Amino acid sequence: MFTETMADFSPVELLELFQRAQNQFTDRVDAVAPDQWEDESLPGWTVADLVAHLVSEALWVPPLLAGEPYAEGRFPEDTSDLLGDDPFTGWESAADNALSAFAEDDALQRTVHLERGPTPATQYILEMTADLTVHAWDLARATDGDTDLDGELVTAALIFGEQLPEGGVPGLFDPPLDVSSAAPPQVRLLARFGRKAT
Amino acid sequence: MTPADDGAVSDPVLDVDEAVFDVVDRIPPGRVSTYGAIGRLIGVGPRRVARALSSGGGAVPWYRVVRADGSAAEPVRVRQLELLAAEGVPMRDGRVVLSAVGWPD
Numbered sequence: 235m236f237t238e239t240m241a242d243f244s245p246v247e248l249l250e251l252f253q254r255a256q257n258q259f260t261d262r263v264d265a266v267a268p269d270q271w272e273d274e275s276l277p278g279w280t281v282a283d284l285v286a287h288l289v290s291e292a293l294w295v296p297p298l299l300a301g302e303p304y305a306e307g308r309f310p311e312d313t314s315d316l317l318g319d320d321p322f323t324g325w326e327s328a329a330d331n332a333l334s335a336f337a338e339d340d341a342l343q344r345t346v347h348l349e350r351g352p353t354p355a356t357q358y359i360l361e362m363t364a365d366l367t368v369h370a371w372d373l374a375r376a377t378d379g380d381t382d383l384d385g386e387l388v389t390a391a392l393i394f395g396e397q398l399p400e401g402g403v404p405g406l407f408d409p410p411l412d413v414s415s416a417a418p419p420q421v422r423l424l425a426r427f428g429r430k431a432t
Numbered sequence: 433m434t435p436a437d438d439g440a441v442s443d444p445v446l447d448v449d450e451a452v453f454d455v456v457d458r459i460p461p462g463r464v465s466t467y468g469a470i471g472r473l474i475g476v477g478p479r480r481v482a483r484a485l486s487s488g489g490g491a492v493p494w495y496r497v498v499r500a501d502g503s504a505a506e507p508v509r510v511r512q513l514e515l516l517a518a519e520g521v522p523m524r525d526g527r528v529v530l531s532a533v534g535w536p537d
Binding site for chain 2: 246249250253260264322323326327330331333334336337338339
């Protein structure tokens, strides 16, 4: 599915971008008001569901980097189980452990075994970075938060997005929308992931 | 005082700050902890720890606490890495090598 390796970024740069993408998402989670958790974020998803999705992805980082294969049932699926008593704490805790795992000495030289097959850790971390970046926008839009994304993260996520198949990846990435190549990078990024910047 | 092992700090803001300072004060020279690790010891998240240290951590070795990837927060990065280097803390690519000096063990 992904044909190119990540020659564009060094492992040091990839880790730095991931940390910033986490931080950007954490800012948006921190800004969610108590009465916004049940609001819609994406079609069929509440704000809580969206954050829980990112919690689940973060929980998977340490075992995948330790060489465990993806397996259903390893972590809870229910939003309330993933978030625990306090969604912000649930997210922060999972995110912190994911960052530790990616920062281990040779973590980005490893291969992880995703559902779709063996994937270089450099590709995996860039995919996580892109996902965090696009979902930070989703979360901000759903909660009237700050929808301006970090420009360097937009660039990195665009590079990842360019590698995606033209029709998207069913269940993972929405098909792209038409957008002018002269549009600002954030608008092109959002379109690449099937989102209309408004 | 809240028992150190009950994992829940439900006291006012300043008590959390004090708990952070107490733990950070115990990090020995040459060793480095993370916001998350300090937070786990007292039952709060990494950002709460960072906030306590940035607002009033001057009396404790705040610079011995970094992010989970060993990087230093931008506003204090240069100063922090200087202070850590002076204690002989190993670094690679601008990040503390936590596998060598992480605290607690």
